[in-house]
Amino acid sequence: MAGKKVSLFVQCLVDSMFPQAAEAMVSIFQRLQIDFDYPTQQTCCGQPAFNSGYRKDATVAARRFIEIFENEAVIVCPSGSCVHMVRHHYPELFADDPEMLARAKTVGSKTFEFTQYLVDELNLSNIGAEFPGKVTYHDSCHLSRGLQINSQPRTLLRHIKGLEFIEMKDSDTCCGFGGTFAINYPDISTAMVDEKIENILASGAEVVTGCDISCLMNIQGRLSRREENVKVMHIAELLASTAGGQS
Amino acid sequence: MSKKIESAYIEGAKKAIASPTLQKSLDNIQDRFGKGAMQLWKELEDQGMRDRVKESRMRTLAHLDIILMELAQKVRKRGGKVFFARTAEEAVAYTLEVAQKNQVKSVVKGKSMTSMEIDIDPALEKAGIEVVETDLGEYIIQLAGDTPSHIIAPCIHMDRHDIGKLFTDKLGIEPTTDPPELTMAARKALREKLLSADMGITGCNLACAETGQIALVSNEGNIRMSTTMPRIHLALMGMERVTATTDEQRETLQLLTRGAALQKLSTYVSFNGGPKKEGDPDGPEEFHLVIIDNGRSKILADLEFRESLACIRCGACLNICPVYGKIGGHAYNSTYPGPIGAVITPLLDGVNKHADLCKGETLCGACLDVCPVKNDLPRMLSALRYKLAYGDNRWNVRQHNVKEAYVYAAWQKAISHSSAYRRMIKTARLLQKPFIGKNNMIKKMAGLASGWTDDRDLPPIAQRTFSEIWDEKYAKRQQQTPAIKEETNNEK
C-alpha cells in the first residue's frame, strides 16, 4: 500500500474520550504502510449542532472543516455519522451558496468512513488481525442507512483470525443515542438502549463492536450502569489486534 | 437543556414504557408489519413502483388545484355534492348541516382519521345525533372512551382481556377473552347500528379526478356497509388524497395496502361515486364529498414540507420507528402519531406547541426506508428543529429554548479555535475528576447533561486525548516521507 496517504479526521468524541480507537486506526495504517497525517486544527464537524437544529452554528463548523481538509487527497474517519454529516448535510447547509456548495461536495466525495475506505477503496478484507473471542456488531443508523455501509465492517470482522462473529437480532435498530435526544428524553432513550442490550446479551457475544463511537458510548454507558459483562470496542481496535495483542 | 423537560410527551412516553401490555403489542406489530414491509419492498418485483408513485404524488401536489377542480366536477356530474372546507370548523358545520337537513338521528362511521382531526363526533352528539364507529378497533376505542394509538390499528394498546372486560361492561355479554366470541359480539351490535343508521361518514383513502370516485380500502367490510346502507353518505377527505388518473390510483392503493398490512390487495376495495342511480340495488340517496384544507395548503406552499402531503397514511412508519415502538401513539397527543405525525402535527397545529414531536426522535432514518413513497421524514424533522432553534416567521415559530441556543453559540465559539478548544478539554478533564467512580466511569453529572447519567454511565475524558498523543508520538515522524508526499500530490 506504499504510496497512499490519508488524512485523519478524528471525531471529537474519539479525540477526547476514546483516543484508543484513533490510535488503533493509526496502527493499522502503519501496518498497511499507508502514510497518514492529522490536521491539528480540526475540532468538531458540527453534527451535534446540526441534529439539534442549530444550522447557523453548524455552518461555522462545516466551513472550518472544509477549509482544513479540502486540500487533502483522502480523508478517513472512524465514525460513520460524521462522514454522513460531511457527505450529506454539508451540501444542505450550503445549498444557497454555489461556491461553498461545490467545495462541500468535493470534500464529501473524498471523505470515507474507516471500514468503507479499507474495503471499498483499498479492496482489503483480511488485514492480518487476530482477536480471540465472540463478537457481535451494531449497525449505526447513519452508517447503515445513511451511507449504506453494512457489508464492509462484517467482511473485515469475518476475516479476523480467532474471532467468532455472531449477528445479534435487530442489529440495525437504533440504539437510542440520537445526540441530545439521549439527554432530553432519557426515558425513551433508555428503553431503546435496553432493547439493544437484550439483543447483545442474547447473542452470547463477549464484545460488541461498531463503527461509530457515539452509539458505542451509549451502549457502553448503559452496559456499565447495568453492570453487564460485555466489552465495548470500536472496530478499529479489533482490527488493530494481532497475535501479541494490539499492535 | 439544563432543566429537564417534563412534558405531556415525556409523561405519555413514561406511561407507555411502564405498560407491559402495550410493550408486547408494540413489539408484535413492529416485528410483523414493520419488518414485513421492509422485506416486501426488497422482494417487490417492480422495483420502480415506489419511485413512480412518489413521482405521481408529487406531480399531483404540484397541480393540486386543477386536479381537485376536476374531481369536484366529476363528482357533481355523478350527482354528488362537493364542499371545500377551509378549516375544521367549516367541515364540521357543513356535515352538521347535511345531517340536520335530512333529519339524521344516527350516524355510522367508517374509520376516518380526518374525522378525528376535525373532531366531528362531539358536534354531532351535541346536536342529539348518535355516532357509532363501525371499524372494530375504532368501535372498541369509542366504547372505552379512549383515543386511537395507531392510525391503522387504533386499539393496539389494549389486549383481549381489556376488550373482554369492556364488552361485558358496555355490551352486557358474558365474560370472555376469546377473540372470535368478542368479534361476534361486536358484529351483532354493529349490524343493528348499520341497519338503522341514517347517515354514513367515512374518510377517503384516495379519490380519483378522472372518474370522480373515492376509494376506500378495508378488511372488515363495515366501512363499505357504512357507505351503502344509510340514506346519506358523506366522505371526509384531506385535500391531498387524490390522484389524477385511475392508473395512479390503482398503483398508489397497491402500495397503501402493502405498507399498511403487507397485502397485495385488501379484502375490500370500494369505489364510491355518487348517489345510487335508478335500478341500482343499493347505495345512498345522497353523496357528499367534503374536501378539507385545515392547514394543508400552507404545507403545500412550502417546498421544504410539501413532501409530507405525499403520505398515503399506511402507518408503516409507525411500525418501524424505534421511538414509536417504545412510546406508542398516545404520547404524541395528536390524531397522527409516529414519524408522520411528528412531522405533520406541528405543521397543522403549531410548531412550538408540538416542539417535543420535532425533537423527540433520533433521526435514525428507518421511517424513510419503510415508507412506500419514500417520504424523507427525518429531513423534515431536522428542518422543523432548525425553525425551533432560531425562530421562524413563515411558520410563526418562537425560539424554543433560549438556554440551549446559548449552549450552541458557546459551542460554536469553542470549536472555532483549536487551541482554545483543546484548553477547554483540558479544563474539563480536571473538573471531572471528583465524578469518576467505579470502573473508571462517570456516574452522575449535574446541569447540562444530567439526563445522560440518570440511567447511564459516561466515560471520562481520556488521560491523553488523541491530539495530545499525536503531538507526542506521531507529529514528528511526518517529515520523513517526502517520496510518498510527492506521489499523493500527483494524484490530486
Ligand code: SF4
Ligand atoms: S409517511 Fe409514509 S410510511 Fe408513514 S404513513 Fe405516510 S405513507 Fe405510510
